[in-house]
Amino acid sequence: MTELEQQQRPDTAHVMIRCADLRRRFGEGAAAVDALAGVSLEFPRGELTAIVGPSGSGKSTLLHILAGLDRPTDGSVWIDGVEITALDDRALTNLRRDKLGFVFQFFNLVPVLTAEENLVLPVKIAGERPDSERVESLLETVGMTDRRTHRPSELSGGQQQRVSIARALVTRPAVVFADEPTGNLDSKSGSDVLGLLRRAVDEFDQTVVMVTHDPRIASYADRVIVLSDGVVTHDGRVQSADEVLALMQVE
Numbered sequence: 563m564t565e566l567e568q569q570q571r572p573d574t575a576h577v578m579i580r581c582a583d584l585r586r587r588f589g590e591g592a593a594a595v596d597a598l599a600g601v602s603l604e605f606p607r608g609e610l611t612a613i614v615g616p617s618g619s620g621k622s623t624l625l626h627i628l629a630g631l632d633r634p635t636d637g638s639v640w641i642d643g644v645e646i647t648a649l650d651d652r653a654l655t656n657l658r659r660d661k662l663g664f665v666f667q668f669f670n671l672v673p674v675l676t677a678e679e680n681l682v683l684p685v686k687i688a689g690e691r692p693d694s695e696r697v698e699s700l701l702e703t704v705g706m707t708d709r710r711t712h713r714p715s716e717l718s719g720g721q722q723q724r725v726s727i728a729r730a731l732v733t734r735p736a737v738v739f740a741d742e743p744t745g746n747l748d749s750k751s752g753s754d755v756l757g758l759l760r761r762a763v764d765e766f767d768q769t770v771v772m773v774t775h776d777p778r779i780a781s782y783a784d785r786v787i788v789l790s791d792g793v794v795t796h797d798g799r800v801q802s803a804d805e806v807l808a809l810m811q812v813e
């Protein structure tokens with residue numbers, strides 16, 4: 563969006579995710595690790611953000627806390643104006659079910675369910691009937707139509723990842739978090755997955771935050787955040803993969 567367009571659409575500057583001074587300490591005493599050491603961010607609706615940074619810099623920890631899958635040691639998170647860090651587990655589970663989708667680094671598919679059953683699980687959990695057109699189109703987009711009856715153990719890592727991405731998108735959640743969504747995919751499948759996330763943002767005004775190692779993937783984001791030792795060291799727009807690569811090499 564150009565600056566002029568932004569000015570003409572002030573009502574779209576809706577903050578979907580916000581966190582203030584997030585800290586997360588693992589362990590105690592001399593062995594304690596500060597995975598997050600004070601992170602404050604805002605994510606407007608309808609943007610695709612990439613989070614990059616070296617291994618161990620706190621990317622997964624940040625994503626898990628923003629999605630209410632882990633609780634911070636200190637600090638707060640708001641999703642669409644609701645302070646999720648103040649919710650009890652039950653209220654948090656409901657909010658997650660209604661508003662959030664999550665693509666895990668290691669898929670987290672249910673082993674006894676088929677690809678298609680895994681895909682529609684969030685719809686079933688919400689007590690709704692899957693929209694078969696939507697299911698077909700998602701299976702098609704992630705290239706899993708002919709493997710819909712396979713169980714996770716019968717699928718490659720890349721295929722499992724594609725099912726988990728379709729699962730995160732099936733309810734059209736307002737917010738999608740994805741931890742290395744293209745990490746186990748060849749570059750063609752990686753581009754397809756990125757296209758899915760990009761479309762979620764451009765066509766459905768969803769808000770997507772993804773962690774990635776891949777500068778090329780990150781360069782398709784509206785915004786790139788660099789994490790280093792649990793703090794944000796860069797936050798801004800990027801034009802090219804080379805620019806992202808340079809940012810990643812600064813640390």
Ligand code: ADP
Pocket residue numbers: 588589595596597615616617618619620621622623624
């Ligand atoms: P990244 O995703 O950027 O690779 P993580 O968020 O997974 O980094 O981890 C950040 C730091 O926190 C690392 O030092 C990691 O070892 C530590 N850490 C993450 N999860 C745990 C945990 N459950 N228990 C102990 N230490 C953890």
Ligand code: MG
Pocket residue numbers: 621622623667741
């Ligand atoms: Mg990680």
